[in-house]
Structures are given as C-alpha cells and as structure tokens.
Amino acid sequence: xxxxxxxEPSPLLFIEDALDRIKTAVHPVSGTExxxxxxxLGRVLAEPVYSPINIPxxxxxxxxGYAFASCDRVDGQAFTLSxxxxxxxxxxxxxxxxxxQCVRIFTGAVVPEQADSVIMQEQVQIQGxxxxxxxxxxxxxxxxxxxxxxxxxxxxxxxxxKLTAVDLGLLASAGIEQVTVKRQLRIACFSTGDExxxxxxxxxxxxxxxxxxxxxxxxLADPCYSVVDLGVIPDNKQxxxxxxxxxSKNVDVIITTGGASVGEADYVKEILHSCGEVxxxxxxxxxxxxxxxxxxxxxxxxxxxxxxxxxVVTFQQIVAPALRQLSGAPAFKPLxxxxxxxxxxKKSPGRQEYQRGxxxxxxxxxxxxxxxxxxxxxxxSSMGQSGCYIVLPKECNGVQAGDKVTVEPFSLLI
Ligand code: AMP
Ligand code: MG
Numbered sequence: 029x030x031x032x033x034x035x036e037p038s039p040l041l042f043i044e045d046a047l048d049r050i051k052t053a054v055h056p057v058s059g060t061e062x063x064x065x066x067x068x069l070g071r072v073l074a075e076p077v078y079s080p081i082n083i084p085x086x087x088x089x090x091x092x093g094y095a096f097a098s099c100d101r102v103d104g105q106a107f108t109l110s111x112x113x114x115x116x117x118x119x120x121x122x123x124x125x126x127x128x129q130c131v132r133i134f135t136g137a138v139v140p141e142q143a144d145s146v147i148m149q150e151q152v153q154i155q156g157x158x159x160x161x162x163x164x165x166x167x168x169x170x171x172x173x174x175x176x177x178x179x180x181x182x183x184x185x186x187x188x189x190k191l192t193a194v195d196l197g198l199l200a201s202a203g204i205e206q207v208t209v210k211r212q213l214r215i216a217c218f219s220t221g222d223e224x225x226x227x228x229x230x231x232x233x234x235x236x237x238x239x240x241x242x243x244x245x246x247x248l249a250d251p252c253y254s255v256v257d258l259g260v261i262p263d264n265k266q267x268x269x270x271x272x273x274x275x276s277k278n279v280d281v282i283i284t285t286g287g288a289s290v291g292e293a294d295y296v297k298e299i300l301h302s303c304g305e306v307x308x309x310x311x312x313x314x315x316x317x318x319x320x321x322x323x324x325x326x327x328x329x330x331x332x333x334x335x336x337x338x339x340v341v342t343f344q345q346i347v348a349p350a351l352r353q354l355s356g357a358p359a360f361k362p363l364x365x366x367x368x369x370x371x372x373x374k375k376s377p378g379r380q381e382y383q384r385g386x387x388x389x390x391x392x393x394x395x396x397x398x399x400x401x402x403x404x405x406x407x408x409s410s411m412g413q414s415g416c417y418i419v420l421p422k423e424c425n426g427v428q429a430g431d432k433v434t435v436e437p438f439s440l441l442i
Contacts, residue, residue, distance in 0.1 A: 040310050040312035040317065041308050041310065041311050041312065042311075042312050042380075042422065043311055043312065043313050043345065043346070043380055046308055046311050046319075046321070046346060047349060049307055049308060049321070050307075050321065050349065050350045050353075051353065053307055053321075053323075053328070054328060054350050054353050054354050055353075055354070056188075056210065056353065056354060056355065056356035057210055057211055057280065057354060057355065057356060059210070059211035060075075060208050060209065060210055060211060061208070061209060061211050062206050062207070062208050062209075063206065063207060063208075063209055064205060064206055065196055065199055065200060065204065065205060065206065065207060068191050068196065068207050068209055069191060069192075069193065069196060069251060070190060070191060070250060070251035070252065071190070071191055071207075071209035071210065071251050071252060072187075072188050072190055072191075072209055072210040072252060072355055072356040073185055073187040073188060073189045073190075073191055073195075073207060073208070073209060073210075074187055074188070074208045074209050074210050075187050075208050076183050076184075076185065076186045076187050077183070077185050077199060077202075077204060077207065078181055078182065078183055078184060079178045079181065079183075079184050079202040080180065080202060080203065080204075081180055081202055082174050082175035082178070082179060082180045083175065083177040083178040083201050083202060084172050084173075084174060084175070084176065084177060085174070086120075086138045086139075086174065087138065087139045087172065087173060087174055088117075088135075088136050088137060088138055088139060088171075088172050089115070089133045089134065089135055089136065089137050089139055089146045089171065090135065090146070090170045090171065090172050091135060091146055091148045091170040092133070092134050092135055092148070092149050093133060093146045093147050093148045093149045093151075093152070093170065094109065094111075094130040094131065094132060094133060094146065094147050094149070094152060094159055095115065095125075095130060095131045095133045095139050095140055095143035095146050096109050096125075096129070096130035096131075096143055096145055096147065097125070097127070097143055097144055097145070098144050098145045098166075098167045100128055101161075101165065103164065104164065106160065106161060106162040107160075108128075108158060108159065108160055108161075109128060109129060109130035109158070109159045109161070110128060110129050110130070110157055110159070111129070111130060111131070111132060111157045111159060112126065112129040113131055113132070114131065114132040114133070114134075115131050115132070115133045115134070115137040115138055115140060116134055117134050117135065117136035117137045118136075118137075119137075120137065120140075121133075121137075121138070121140050124142070125140045125142040125143060130143075130159055139171055144167050144168060144171070145165050145166065145168065145169050145170070145171065146169065146170035146171055147161055147163075147165055147169075147170070148170065151163045177201075178198075178201075184198055184199060184202055184204075185198065188210070188356050188357060188358055189357075189358065190252070190357045190358075191207070191209070210252070210355060210356040212251075212252060212253060212254040212355075213252055213253050213254070213280050213281060213351060214254050214256070214278065214279040214280045214281070215248060215254070215255050215256070215279060215280065215281045215282075215283060215351070216255075216256040216257075216258050216275040216278070216279040216281070216282050216283070217241060217244050217245070217248070217256070217257055217258060217282075217283045217284070217285075218241070218257075218258035218259055218260065218261050218271065218275075218282075219238050219240050219241050219259075219260045219261070219284070219285050219286055220260070220261050220262070220263060220284055220285070220286040220287040220295075220296070221238075221260070221262070221263060221287065221334060222263045222293070224236065224237075224238040224260045224286075225237050225238065226238065226259075226260065238260055239336050239408065240285040240286070240332075240336055240339050241257065241259075241260070241285075243336060243339060244283060244285070244339065244343070245257065247340070247343050247348075248283075250351075252351075252355040253351065256275075256278070256279060258271060258275060261284075263287060263293035263295070265295045265298070265299065268287070268295050268296070268299055269295075269299045269302075269303060272284075272303065272304075272324055272329070273303055273324065275327070276304075276325050276326075276327035276329075277325070280327060280328065280354060281327065281328045281329075281350075281351065281354065282324070282327055282328070282329045282330070283330045283332065283343075284296060284329075284330070284331050284332065285332045285333070285334055285339050286333070286334030287331070287334065288309070288318040288319065288320050288331040288332065288333055288334070289333065290318070294318075296320055296331040297309045297320050297331065300320055300322045300324070300329060303324055304322050304323050304324035304325070304329060305323050306320060306321075306322040307321045307322045307323070308321050308322075309321070309322075309331070311342075311346070312378065312379045312380060312422055313341070313342075313345070313379055313380050313381070314379040314380070314381045314382070315333070315335060315337050315338035315341050315342075315382070315405035316332075316338040316341045316342040316345070316346075316382075316405075317333070317379065318331075318333050319331065319333060319346060321346075328350070328354070330342075330346075330347050330350070333405070335404075335405035336405075336406065336408045336411075337384075337404070337405045337406065337407060337411055338405040340411060341382045341417075344362075344439065345382070362436050362437075363436065364419065364434050364435065364436045365395065365434070365435060366395070366432050366433070366434060366435075367385075367387065367395035367396055367397040367433060367434075367435045368394065368395070368396050368430065368431070368432055368433075369385075369396075369397055369398070369399075369418065369427050369428075369429065369430070369431050369432070369433045370396050370397065370398045370429055371399045371429055372426070372427060372428055372429050373418065373420065373426060373427035374426055375420050375424050375425065375426045375427065376425065376426075377422065377423050377424065377425050378422060379422055380419065380420065380421055380422045381418075381419075381420040381424070382417040382420075382436075383399060383400075383403050383417065383418040383420060384399070384400035384401075384410050384413075384414035384416075384417065385398060385399060385400055385414055385415070385416045385417065385418040385435060386399075386400050386413070386415060386416075387415045387416045387435060387437065395435065397416065397418055397433060397435050399418070400413055400414035401413070414438075415437060415438055416435045416436055416437045416438060417435065417436045417438070418433050418434070418435055419433075419434045419435070419436055420433065420434075421434075
C-alpha cells in the first residue's frame with residue numbers, strides 16, 4: 029500500500045496529537061467584565077449565577093378557569109360554586125374567598141390563598157354568578173407551585189458556559205440584569221501573498237482576490253472574539269516578521285493564511301522559528317497539511333495554509349477548538365455519525381481526509397452521503413454546495429459506493 033506521506037522528511041503529526049498539544053499549550057484568558065444581559069449572548073459566563081428569587085415567585089394558575097378550595101367538593105359528585113371575583117395575570121384578586129366560593133382566574137394569575145385547585149373553564153357551566161362542575165378534580169391541579177421551576181438560591185447556570193438565548197431568558201426570569209463574562213479574546217488576522225488583490229481593485233494577470241480574509245472574518249464572527257483585520261502582507265520576509273512581532277504585542281492570537289508551506293516565498297515557519305517558538309507545523313490531514321502552530325512572546329500563532337478549503341478545514345478542526353479553550357468556553361465535540369456513501373471516493377492511506385459531501389436522509393431516517401464533486405483544496409465552490417465533511421481516517425484506502433463512512437455536518441457558519 030502506498031502511503032501518501034512516505035516522501036515526508038519527518039513523520040506528520042496526527043490530528044489527535046496536534047489537538048492534545050494545543051490543549052496543553054493554551055490557557056483560558058483570566059480577565060472578566062460585567063455586561064448587561066442584552067449584550068451577553070454568546071459570551072462565556074465567568075462565575076456561576078444563583079437565583080435571588082423563587083421561580084415562580086407566586087402560586088399561579090396554569091390554565092384559564094376557576095380557582096376553588098377542594099374541600100368544597102366530594103369525590104365523584106358534581107358541585108356548585110359561587111363567583112367571588114377575578115384574579116388577572118398581574119392583578120391578583122384582592123378579596124377573601126369564603127367556603128363554597130371560587131374566583132375567575134387567568135393563566136399566570138396569582139391563586140388566592142384559600143384555593144388549592146383550578147378547574148379549566150371548558151369543564152364548567154356558568155349561570156350568572158354560579159359555576160356548575162360535574163367532572164372530577166384533583167387537589168393542586170393546574171397550579172404552578174412557588175419555586176417549582178427554580179428554588180431561591182439554586183444555581184441558575186454553572187460556569188463556564190457560552191450563554192444561549194435560553195440562558196438569557198432564564199437569567200431574566202430571575203431578574204438578573206448583569207452578568208460577569210470572560211473578556212473577549214483579541215485576534216489579529218492577515219493574509220500573505222504577492223498575488224492577493226483587494227476587493228474593488230481590477231484583477232491583473234496572475235493575481236487573485238483575497239478570499240481567505242473574508243472567510244476568516246465570517247468564521248471569527250463570535251461575540252467572544254474581537255478581531256483586528258491587518259489586511260494583506262506581501263511575500264517579504266522582513267515585512268512579515270515586523271507585522272507578526274508588532275501584532276503579537278497587542279493581541280492574544282494571530283491567524284495568518286498562506287506562506288506556511290515549503291515554497292521559496294513561504295516564510296511563516298522560518299519567521300516563527302527565529303522570533304518565537306514552533307510547536308508543530310505539519311499535520312497528517314488533507315486538506316491542510318502545512319499548519320504552523322506556535323507562540324510569539326505570549327501571543328499564540330496559527331499559520332494556516334493558503335488554499336481556501338484548507339483554511340476552512342484547519343480553522344474548524346484545529347483553530348476553533350483552541351480559540352474556544354482560550355476564551356474559556358467548554359470544549360465542544362462536533363456531531364459525527366455514520367452514513368452510507370453513495371459514490372466511490374478516492375483516497376490514499378497516510379492522512380485523515382475531510383472530503384466535502386452532500387448529506388441526505390430517506391423516509392426510514394437512514395443517512396446517505398454523496399461526494400460534493402471535485403475535492404481540490406482550491407475548489408471553494410464544492411464546499412458551498414455541500415453540507416458536511418466525509419471524515420476518512422488516515423488508514424482508509426478509498427471508499428466504494430455502499431460503504432459506511434463517518435460524516436460531520438458543517439456548523440451554521442459555513
Ligand atoms: P501558499 O500557502 O502561500 O503557497 O498558497 C497556496 C495557494 O493558496 C496558492 O494558490 C495561493 O494563491 C492561494 N492563496 C493564498 N492566500 C490566499 C488568499 N488569501 N485567498 C485566496 N487564495 C489564497
Ligand atoms: Mg503564498
């Protein structure tokens with residue numbers, strides 16, 4: 029069997045080992061800030077939040093109906109109650125309910141102290157001020173108890189957690205106006221390459237538009253990150269070095285694309301060696317083999333490959349978990365499951381591959397995946413048309429139609 033990596037001067041690092049090395053090398057930022065709840069979506073909660081109140085705060089009705097005391101009825105017998113008043117949501121009944129009385133009540137309204145049951149309005153007949161009921165009722169039926177959702181003092185949300193819309197709702201239900209979250213991670217990005225042309229400029233022969241920076245700004249669109257776009261740096265060693273050193277003083281992470289390979293104009297690894305530390309720079313994955321990870325001073329550095337598909341794959345598989353860990357968010361394992369591959373896939377053993385696939389599900393809920401077409405690391409169009417990676421392990425030597433494969437649906441951002 030031909031190993032696609034047999035020509036490599038030194039063995040490539042397996043992705044599991046690369047991720048382990050990253051896990052050891054990065055530590056969550058320690059700074060925090062207080063934010064109003066409205067600005068906290070997607071931020072990482074820095075301390076647990078406890079409920080200052082019971083939720084619900086009052087005993088209230090779960091239905092529109094009539095609140096009464098169950099001692100006013102006998103099991104199995106129809107009963108009659110007289111109407112004493114109304115309890116509206118937000119405007120409780122002010123009087124005293126006497127024996128044999130009931131109160132008209134609406135969902136969310138406070139249940140009068142003397143009542144222990146609410147009967148649905150659909151189950152009664154009304155004549156003037158008299159309510160007739162012929163169905164059996166239970167004590168506490170249709171009543172939401174004080175603290176049945178959250179008890180006063182209970183932990184509402186444990187940290188660390190990236191706050192979701194539901195979390196904001198839960199915090200608001202406890203009256204919490206502000207939360208303490210981890211500070212944003214400062215990230216600088218730039219593209220390298222003499223061929224790169226800014227959007228809005230005419231494209232000269234031999235040049236290409238810079239698609240990586242546009243893509244990275246989308247991939248980094250996360251409330252936990254504050255991103256500085258440093259534009260395009262040409263393939264000039266001194267300029268690149270100066271830019272990296274300058275950026276490393278101001279941010280927690282630098283992400284570059286291009287120039288990470290072994291070509292004449294690929295200076296990234298060399299510079300990282302001379303002005304920082306290289307942790308690794310070649311991984312046994314495809315696309316995305318040349319990926320430099322290291323540090324310049326206290327700043328983490330990711331030198332991604334130049335080809336756009338390799339940028340997305342390495343970002344998602346390697347950089348994103350590192351950024352999450354740095355921002356203090358809990359680790360996140362992307363969903364992977366098995367599907368039947370409906371097309372043959374070419375692959376040589378040696379590297380773990382992330383091929384682009386089109387996922388479908390039949391009426392029996394079985395998953396199928398087909399190749400999204402050309403798999404070159406420059407073919408961004410096939411990525412846009414696909415919905416998942418087909419993850420082929422390093423030892424895989426190709427796939428026949430009908431074989432089972434592992435798929436990983438793309439996150440919403442791509
Ligand atoms: P490099 O790693 O610099 O050798 O680049 C590998 C390939 O990716 C080359 O074909 C580059 O032209 C292309 N490339 C590099 N940077 C970008 C970019 N920012 N946008 C689109 N393509 C790029
Ligand atoms: Mg280049």
